[in-house]
Amino acid sequence: MGAIAFPTPQADILARRESILAGLAALLPPECLITSEDERRAYETDAFTAYRRVPMAVALPRNTAEVSAVLAYCHAESVPVVPRGAGTSLAGGAIPQEDAVVIGVSKMNRILEIDYANRFARVEAGVTNLAITNTVSAEGFFYAPDPSSQLACTIGGNIGMNSGGAHCLKYGVTTNNILGVTLVLVDGTVVEIGGAAMDAPGYDLLGLVCGSEGQLGIITEATVRILRAAEGARPVLFGFPTSEQAGEAVAAIIAAGIVPVAMEFMDKPAIEICEAFAKAGYPMDVEALLIIEVEGSDPEMDATLARIVAIAREHGVKTVRESKSAMETAAIWKGRKSAFGATGRIADYICMDGTIPTGQLPYVLRRIDEIVKHYGLRVANVFHAGDGNLHPLILYNVNDPGEAEKAEEAGNDILKLCVEVGGCLTGEHGVGIEKRDLMHHQFNRVDLQQQLRVRAAFDAQWILNPAKVFPLDGRAA
Amino acid sequence: MIVVRRPQDEEELASLVREASGHGAPLAIEGGGTRKGLGRPVNAGITVSVGGLTGITLYEPAEMVIGARAGTPLALIEAALAEKGQMLGFEPPDFRRLYGTEGAPTIGTVAAGNLSGSRRLWGGACRDSLIGVRFVNGLGEIVKSGGRVMKNVTGLDLVKxxxxAWGTLGVLTEVIFKVVPRPEVTQTLLLEGLSEARAIEAMSAAVGSPFEITGAAHLPAQAGAPAQTLLRIEGFAFSVEYRAEALAGLLKPFGALGRLDGPTAAALWRDVSDGALLAEPRDRALWRLSVKPGEAAAAVAAIRTTREASAFYDWAGGLVWLATPETGDAGAAVIRRAARQASGYATLLRASDGLRAEVPVFEPEPAPIAALNRRIKTSFDPEGLLNPGKMHSGV
Structure with missing residues (x-):
C-alpha cells in the first residue's frame, strides 16, 4: 500500500536532532526517553500497520508535569508531537513521522481514586480500558465503553478517538462516559476540564476533546463515570435466511420499545470464518446472524427475551439459541469477539468503520458486495446493528501489491457509500491518516474550515499530530 | 429601539448575519423567548428570532432519531415522538414558570442551552442526545457538524x-437528537422524613444499585410537610415491579418505601425538572449548582451559615436548586466557594437584569480556560456579533 501521503519531514528539524534530543534528555530521566533506532522502531506504526514512519524520539513521561515540560519544549522548538496511548488505532491515529517526537502515556498507568458513592474513577491516561472495569468489578461496577481492543487500549487513547464498542447502544460511547480530564495544551499549560460533578461549566471543551485525535492537547488524567452492572446479562443467537429479515427484526425490536444492551450482526462469510476459529456452534445454514444481549435479573431477562424471540419469529428467524449457562454465553460471544483475529488467520484484511442509518442496511450490504466483487476481492461483514456502525472486513493478500491497493480503493468506495446514504466515514475508529483524504466527502469547505479554525485555537502551529484527520491540502484556516 | 428580525429559512438567516457583519451590528439570538432573563443581558440593537425556522425534517422511529429546524416548538417534537412511543431521553426542562414568560420553548434553545431535567441522571444530558447540528456562524456561513447516526467520530465534535454555548458560537438552524423508547410503566417510590444528608446517602445507594434509577430527587421538609425523597424507575411492567420490590429491600435502613400515584408523581417530576418548586417568590435569586453528589448537602449547609436559602436536590444530589434573597451579590461569592469545594460550579439562573450585569451568571473561568474560550469564540464569530456578553463579559 502507499496511497496515503505523509508530509515531507522538515529538514531543519532533522538537522537539529542532536540538540533536540539533548533538550529532551534534560527534561526526562534516561528510562523515559527512547532514542536508539531499534527501540524507536517499536513505535513506527499502530494497528494500521500498512504505514510506518520511525519517529525522531519517543518520550514516555511519568506524570503531568513531565508531559507539560516536553510539550512546552517541543512547542518552543516547533517540533511536531504525536500523542500515543497503546498504539491500537486502526486508522493510523498514532503513526508518527520522522521529524516528530512521540509522547506516549504508557508509564502513566495508576488508578488514582475510586469513588463508588459518587460513581466515578479518576485514572491516569495510560490505564487500560479493561483495567478500570477489572478494578471496580468486585464492587459490581463497570466502565461502559468496551472497544474490542479493551485489554490493551488506554483510556487516553479512548478519549482521543471517542471509542465505542458493542454495548454503546444502551450505554453510549466514550464522550457520554467521561466526566473530566486533565489536558496539557500545546504550550505546556495544564488545564482541568470537568471533574466529579455530572456537568462542567462553560463551553463543552470535554465534548470537543473527546474524539479530537490528539489534535488539541495531551490528556494525562481522566475522571470516568462508573456504573453499577446489571444483575445479569444473557445473549441470544438468531439465524436468519436473509440479511433483510435480520435488519427488519432489528427495526421491529426497537419499534417495540426494547433497547437491548447489544445487537451484533454477522453475514455468512463472517459466520463461516468465526465458526471455523471459535467453534461457537454458529448455524451454518443461514445468511445472517444476530447476537442480541439483554440485561437484568433472570425473570426480567426471560420476559424481555420472550418478546424479542416472538419478534424474530415474525420475521422468519430460522435458528434461535438462547444461552442457558455462562459457558454458552461465553461461546456465543467468543465467535463475535474473535471476528477480527479469526479473519486475520485466513487472509489479510482492512477493517472499515462507517456508520449508516440502519434503514439503509439491506441496500448498503448489497452495494458493499458489488463494490468488493468489482475489485475481485472478498468481504466479511460484522457490525453493531442497533446503531448502524458497520465493520466490513475486506480480505486481500498483503504480498500482492495490486490487491492491497484494490482493498484500499474498495474501502474508500464503501466509506463514500456510507456518507451518500446519510451516514459517516467513521463511527468509532477515528479518521487518523486512513480516512483523512475522504473528509471532503462528508464535509464541504466551509465545514472543514470551521473545524480547522477551532483546531487553530488550540494549536496554531500544527505541532500536535499534524498529518492526521484533516486533508493535507487546504489547511490554512 | 430593538428591531426583531424573523428569517424564514436558513439562507435568509445567513444573509442577515452577513449584513450585520458589514455594519458591525451585534445580534441577540432568540428562540421562543421563554428564557428571557437567562444569561447576562445582551446589548444588541437587533434581535434575531429563529421562530420562523420550523418543522420536523427527519423522524425515523426505527433508527431512534429525530431532526427539526431550530424554531420548532418543543411541544410539537414531543407530540410527534409520543405518537410513536418515544421521547427525548434527557427530559428537557421548561422554564416559563421561573421567568413568568409565555410562548413556546423551541428545540433549538433546548440544544443551545444544554439544559437537562431529572432523567439526566440515567439518560445523559441534552448534549449526550444531540448528534447533529446545522448553524450559521458569525461570518454568515452555514456549517454542519455531526449528523443523523448515533455513532460518529468524523472530525471535531462541534455539536457538543x-x-x-447559548448561541454565542453560532445560530443553530437545525438539530438532530437521538431518542429513546417511552417506558411502558413509570413508578415513583418515596421515602419520607429524611434529613438532606441522609437523603443523599439513600439516593446514592439506590443509584449505585443495578435497578436503573431514572430520577432521584430530594425535597426538604417545609411548612409542615415532611421531606420527600423520590426515586423513579421505568420500563416494562414486569421489570418495574421486580425492581420496586428489590429497592424496598435495599433501602430498608432508610425507612419504608412508599409509592406515589402516577399523575401526582408526573406533576412532581415536572416541577423538579423545571425548578418550579422555587419559582416563587419571583424576586429571589435562583441558582443551579452542579456538584459531586455526595457533597451536595454539605455545600448547602455551608451556604446557609451565611445566608437564608431554600434548596432542593435532583440527580441524586448532583444538581442543587437554591433560592436566596437578592441582597448584596445574591450569595455569589459564598455559593461559588461552596460549589467549588464540592468539586462543582454554580450558575445564576435567575436574577434581576441589574444583578446579572454585575454578578457573573456563568461560573468565572480560570485564565487559561478563559483565553482558550475566547480563541474558540473568535474562530466561530471573529467580530463578536452573536449574543455578545451573554455568557461572559466581553466574550
Missing part, C-alpha cells in the same frame, strides 16, 4: 461545543 454548540450545546451549552
Amino acid at each position: 461545543l454548540q450545546s451549552g
Whole structure:
C-alpha cells in the first residue's frame, strides 16, 4: 500500500536532532526517553500497520508535569508531537513521522481514586480500558465503553478517538462516559476540564476533546463515570435466511420499545470464518446472524427475551439459541469477539468503520458486495446493528501489491457509500491518516474550515499530530 | 429601539448575519423567548428570532432519531415522538414558570442551552442526545457538524461545543437528537422524613444499585410537610415491579418505601425538572449548582451559615436548586466557594437584569480556560456579533 501521503519531514528539524534530543534528555530521566533506532522502531506504526514512519524520539513521561515540560519544549522548538496511548488505532491515529517526537502515556498507568458513592474513577491516561472495569468489578461496577481492543487500549487513547464498542447502544460511547480530564495544551499549560460533578461549566471543551485525535492537547488524567452492572446479562443467537429479515427484526425490536444492551450482526462469510476459529456452534445454514444481549435479573431477562424471540419469529428467524449457562454465553460471544483475529488467520484484511442509518442496511450490504466483487476481492461483514456502525472486513493478500491497493480503493468506495446514504466515514475508529483524504466527502469547505479554525485555537502551529484527520491540502484556516 | 428580525429559512438567516457583519451590528439570538432573563443581558440593537425556522425534517422511529429546524416548538417534537412511543431521553426542562414568560420553548434553545431535567441522571444530558447540528456562524456561513447516526467520530465534535454555548458560537438552524423508547410503566417510590444528608446517602445507594434509577430527587421538609425523597424507575411492567420490590429491600435502613400515584408523581417530576418548586417568590435569586453528589448537602449547609436559602436536590444530589434573597451579590461569592469545594460550579439562573450585569451568571473561568474560550469564540464569530456578553463579559 502507499496511497496515503505523509508530509515531507522538515529538514531543519532533522538537522537539529542532536540538540533536540539533548533538550529532551534534560527534561526526562534516561528510562523515559527512547532514542536508539531499534527501540524507536517499536513505535513506527499502530494497528494500521500498512504505514510506518520511525519517529525522531519517543518520550514516555511519568506524570503531568513531565508531559507539560516536553510539550512546552517541543512547542518552543516547533517540533511536531504525536500523542500515543497503546498504539491500537486502526486508522493510523498514532503513526508518527520522522521529524516528530512521540509522547506516549504508557508509564502513566495508576488508578488514582475510586469513588463508588459518587460513581466515578479518576485514572491516569495510560490505564487500560479493561483495567478500570477489572478494578471496580468486585464492587459490581463497570466502565461502559468496551472497544474490542479493551485489554490493551488506554483510556487516553479512548478519549482521543471517542471509542465505542458493542454495548454503546444502551450505554453510549466514550464522550457520554467521561466526566473530566486533565489536558496539557500545546504550550505546556495544564488545564482541568470537568471533574466529579455530572456537568462542567462553560463551553463543552470535554465534548470537543473527546474524539479530537490528539489534535488539541495531551490528556494525562481522566475522571470516568462508573456504573453499577446489571444483575445479569444473557445473549441470544438468531439465524436468519436473509440479511433483510435480520435488519427488519432489528427495526421491529426497537419499534417495540426494547433497547437491548447489544445487537451484533454477522453475514455468512463472517459466520463461516468465526465458526471455523471459535467453534461457537454458529448455524451454518443461514445468511445472517444476530447476537442480541439483554440485561437484568433472570425473570426480567426471560420476559424481555420472550418478546424479542416472538419478534424474530415474525420475521422468519430460522435458528434461535438462547444461552442457558455462562459457558454458552461465553461461546456465543467468543465467535463475535474473535471476528477480527479469526479473519486475520485466513487472509489479510482492512477493517472499515462507517456508520449508516440502519434503514439503509439491506441496500448498503448489497452495494458493499458489488463494490468488493468489482475489485475481485472478498468481504466479511460484522457490525453493531442497533446503531448502524458497520465493520466490513475486506480480505486481500498483503504480498500482492495490486490487491492491497484494490482493498484500499474498495474501502474508500464503501466509506463514500456510507456518507451518500446519510451516514459517516467513521463511527468509532477515528479518521487518523486512513480516512483523512475522504473528509471532503462528508464535509464541504466551509465545514472543514470551521473545524480547522477551532483546531487553530488550540494549536496554531500544527505541532500536535499534524498529518492526521484533516486533508493535507487546504489547511490554512 | 430593538428591531426583531424573523428569517424564514436558513439562507435568509445567513444573509442577515452577513449584513450585520458589514455594519458591525451585534445580534441577540432568540428562540421562543421563554428564557428571557437567562444569561447576562445582551446589548444588541437587533434581535434575531429563529421562530420562523420550523418543522420536523427527519423522524425515523426505527433508527431512534429525530431532526427539526431550530424554531420548532418543543411541544410539537414531543407530540410527534409520543405518537410513536418515544421521547427525548434527557427530559428537557421548561422554564416559563421561573421567568413568568409565555410562548413556546423551541428545540433549538433546548440544544443551545444544554439544559437537562431529572432523567439526566440515567439518560445523559441534552448534549449526550444531540448528534447533529446545522448553524450559521458569525461570518454568515452555514456549517454542519455531526449528523443523523448515533455513532460518529468524523472530525471535531462541534455539536457538543454548540450545546451549552447559548448561541454565542453560532445560530443553530437545525438539530438532530437521538431518542429513546417511552417506558411502558413509570413508578415513583418515596421515602419520607429524611434529613438532606441522609437523603443523599439513600439516593446514592439506590443509584449505585443495578435497578436503573431514572430520577432521584430530594425535597426538604417545609411548612409542615415532611421531606420527600423520590426515586423513579421505568420500563416494562414486569421489570418495574421486580425492581420496586428489590429497592424496598435495599433501602430498608432508610425507612419504608412508599409509592406515589402516577399523575401526582408526573406533576412532581415536572416541577423538579423545571425548578418550579422555587419559582416563587419571583424576586429571589435562583441558582443551579452542579456538584459531586455526595457533597451536595454539605455545600448547602455551608451556604446557609451565611445566608437564608431554600434548596432542593435532583440527580441524586448532583444538581442543587437554591433560592436566596437578592441582597448584596445574591450569595455569589459564598455559593461559588461552596460549589467549588464540592468539586462543582454554580450558575445564576435567575436574577434581576441589574444583578446579572454585575454578578457573573456563568461560573468565572480560570485564565487559561478563559483565553482558550475566547480563541474558540473568535474562530466561530471573529467580530463578536452573536449574543455578545451573554455568557461572559466581553466574550
